[in-house]
Amino acid sequence: MAADPSPAPTSLSFPRSTFAKLTPGPFLHAHLKQNPPIRPSGRTLTQFREQQITTGSLTHSHGSAVVRLGDTTVVCSVQGEILKAADIPSPPDESADNEDLLETLGLLVPNIELSTGCSPAHLPGNPPSTLAQSLSWKVRTLLYGSEIVNPEDLQIMFTAPKIDEEDDAPVPEVKAYWTLYLDIMFISLDGNPFDAAWLAVMAALRTTRLPRASWDADREAVVCSPALEHYAHLTLHTTPVTATFAVFSTANPLKQRSEAESWVLTDPDTSEEEVCREALTVTVDGKRVLGIDKAGGRVIGMEAVEECVKLTFARWKEVSTILP
Amino acid sequence: MPHITTSALQRADGSATFTSNLYSILAGVNGPVEVQRRDELPEEAYIEVNIRPGSGVGTPRERYLESIVASVLRSVILVHLHPRMLIQVTLQVLQEPSEKLMKGKGEVAVLPSLLNAAFLALVDGGIPLETTMSAVLVAVDAAGGVVAEPSIKELLICQSVHALAYDLQGELVMDQSTGVFDMGIWEGVAEVASERCKAAVASTEDTDEMRDTDESGEPWLRTALEEKVRAANAWREQT
Structure with a gap:
């Protein structure tokens, strides 16, 4: 009589989705550490999600x-x-x-x-x-x-x-x-x-x-x-467009600030928002800036804000053509 | 120069009043205290901010201000030292200008006072903090001139209004800007604001020629903190 085939040894590696659920922070970090950094959704750092507008x-x-x-x-x-x-x-x-x-x-x-x-x-x-x-x-x-x-x-x-x-x-x-x-x-x-x-x-x-x-x-x-x-x-005067950015940072009060790495993520989704504390929203209309709204951390400096405003201007060009 | 009193409330763990040329804010801090189950965070303290307006009850406007103040304070407080605890900050607007500021200017204008009052109350309450921060209000007039600590008249006619906060290391902690402006103007605003925040914590003993008191303001925050330390150490000197 053949003995019961012993069950296959359980593997200690997790599937991707389990890793994402267990440790969302390190999961995102593992993606961003790659060169070039890629987000779990497959987007690049500065890529917005596809939008779809239906009216009426x-x-x-x-x-x-x-x-x-x-x-x-x-x-x-x-x-x-x-x-x-x-x-x-x-x-x-x-x-x-x-x-x-x-x-x-x-x-x-x-x-x-x-x-x-x-x-x-x-x-x-x-x-x-x-x-x-x-x-x-x-x-x-x-x-x-x-x-x-x-x-x-x-x-x-x-x-x-x-x-x-x-x-x-x-x-x-x-x-x-x-x-x-x-x-x-x-x-x-x-x-x-x-x-x-x-x-x-x-x-x-x-x-x-x-x-x-x-x-x-x-x-x-x-x-x-x-x-x-x-x-x-209605006769609308302006077409303001907003763009939101989240900042993922490895900064930790237990570590030197200089050791921290950070990435600015364009148009964050929920899994990214949950592990990002700092956020920046820019509102632009054509060549004018209508608002900057940044809170939650100290990673984004002046240069990063300016970079985000540039991205928002590019976003404005794109969105103002697809709006009905 | 703002007017500051600390330990204004008897029963709160920490409290302060902060009176700028526009607003007067009373801040109270309780914490770390027990947290409600639904707000409990396993690895850090939950920061609750309550804002009471000068008149009436809180509206979505106050909820909006609360969410900004809470996110700024979370980045300044060493939240990991008090896991599964609550730090509660209550801010009461005591005085505000009688003219109503429209188009989001009113929210931006009140933020620096709220943040400064909350920060001083946190210090008074002995909450462990990562850094020292101060906030400043800056307006840009129609000609593009940058005015720090604007008066209500200047605010009513300004092109854009900016609330910025910087920490001791000169990092940008918060920026709320509204109105119409371009990035050249914003850079000027950020520079003026960071100078102001630097001046607020500049050494009082350092009577260097470099520091122009009229240009960038008084070291109000350092004075307030030094007074606090002196009062806390008074018993040591008596014995």
Whole structure:
């Protein structure tokens, strides 16, 4: 009788995915140590993920976009609602320039929803996390700060008919405003939520068409024309583009700082974000820089920031051609 | 020169007030204390930052500021010394300019004061730190002139506003910039800010001709820290 074949000796080496789960830091380090450095996803250090933009998928909203950035998927819907000027408690001064008008009245309302089951870190049904709230605020700040939406597009004007021949020509007055609600839902989240959210906002705003609204003096109400040919696009002033970079560093308080090595990773995914503490987000528009946002560490110096800004300018060229 | 008091709160482990020309911040630090289960980190201390605005309750704006302050403090505190613990930093805005700063300028403008107050409170609370850092606010006017520690009037009309923080070694700890600018201007801003931060910890005994007090500011941080050390060692001199 032949004895039971003894089981094959279990190997002590792990498959790649187990190594990645057990020790994410050394796993990424092992990849980056190669020459030239390559990331676990097969990308180079400065490579962005493939993006895919689909617009107009939501038929009930005035503008919408679905953006995929690798495995991060975001839906953004733009919904216009009417705010009557008479309902504003302290109406803005007519004579004041309307540079700050949008923000004073809060006519752009972004909201980011992460509690959709988009990632294991964000449980569905939970109240908005700190990340969701601070992302909403970042989108809001950039919407107002970049002056992307023309305030005149959101004003619903009314010129009273001339009753008496001797009267001066009537001045048009603002009877109501459009308020744009930007709902940003993450379907799946695999790192870099801000870039994906902003790309979705841009794509959605660029395809937003608002119906022609006019003031009906007899009914004291705003009426919208249902005719499709009366829908008009927003005139967007700028096309800001953002790029996020994460820094992986072997710096350790137990080691000399000079021994530490670090790599700047463009457009990080979740596995990379989890082991990177320092992050940098750059916002550019054409030749202008609209924002730099760096926190979390002390590895990126001036030269590295400038390098990232250069990469973002290149990214702007690429993205501004593919936006709808 | 900012006005600083330390140990302002009786019952907190560490506290400080920091009053710049724009904002007045009260910071309190508790830690290391026990951490809630869901926040517990196996290898390091969890940093919790709570910001209370000058009026009303916290909004997403405060959550956004908290996330920035927490990530900066995490890079300064020696978090690995207190695994599975919590270091809680609470920042109360006591005073702010009555004019509202729009387009993200208000958030950037308050950050240096928040960070400086939090850092002084951490020092007061005896939390082990990796380095000394200070933050500074810089504005760029329409003509491209760089103004450090701008007044509210200058902020209202400026082109861009930058909050930068540097550590003792002169490394860039944080940069929050908003507005419209180009990289040439940013380099100028970074230079002015790093000079300011260097001056904040410059030696007080060193009355070298090189140091121009009017240009780059007073060594406020060193003065505050030296006072702290002197007070802590007072018992030694008495005995």
